[in-house]
Amino acid sequence: MTLLKPKILRFESLPSTNTELARLASEGAEEGLSIVADEQTAGRGRLRRAWSSPKRAGLYFSILFRPTIPTCHWALITFMAALAVGDALKEASGLQTDIKWPNDLLSGERKICGILAEATETPNGRAVVAGIGINLTQDAFPGELTNVATSVSEATGQQPDRETILAALLRALSRWYPLLNEPSGREEIVAAWSRRSSYATGRLVQVSNGDEVWQGTTCGVERDGALRLKTASGELKLVRAGDVSSVRSFN
């Protein structure tokens, strides 16, 4: 596949746009099929967390990919989705965003968008449902997250237009997705991701993955999207899963 031809289905309310799109994928839906819901009653985030999704407070969006590239490159789907969201927020709202590994979009230090890519078996082969949740207003998340989350309205001081952001997002996904097919395109995705992420190099972070917790300084990302982490003992760890948080240095 080279050209993405998004077709949008709209819903007032769904448990989760990812779940509904996975169901349609199992019935043979084509690549590019996208779902937008005004609200989600069981929105899902990474690491089995809930994603708060009140009516019209966020953009709750999922898109279906049927990648033909080897699965070892599939982690880059979330990288290219993060780049597309960054482009869309810049184009539609003038917002400059940062990326926290692997795929949280931040405004300042606070999260403005999360991405959940899920592989799903279908009769026409393994597919990926990429779900994107953008906080449009402060109502998108519970008050206790105010220190760690923000919204397009807070970051810009203006009421965001969901449709303008959605249109820009679809254009950006259509630009970035075809790059996954070529080695040079994949390198471009990793390079662009690294330029846009203050977490890519020289950042003191803590990584939690189940029972394991590592601390170290980031030193770039591998070609497959793994985060390189140098621990205080000089050991190099490759992070492929988990939660990354910034650690303040006392020097």
Ligand code: BTN
């Ligand atoms: C994260 O944990 O940061 C990922 C959040 C992903 C949320 C989006 S909203 C649209 C789609 N449907 C879901 O249930 N989740 C994703």
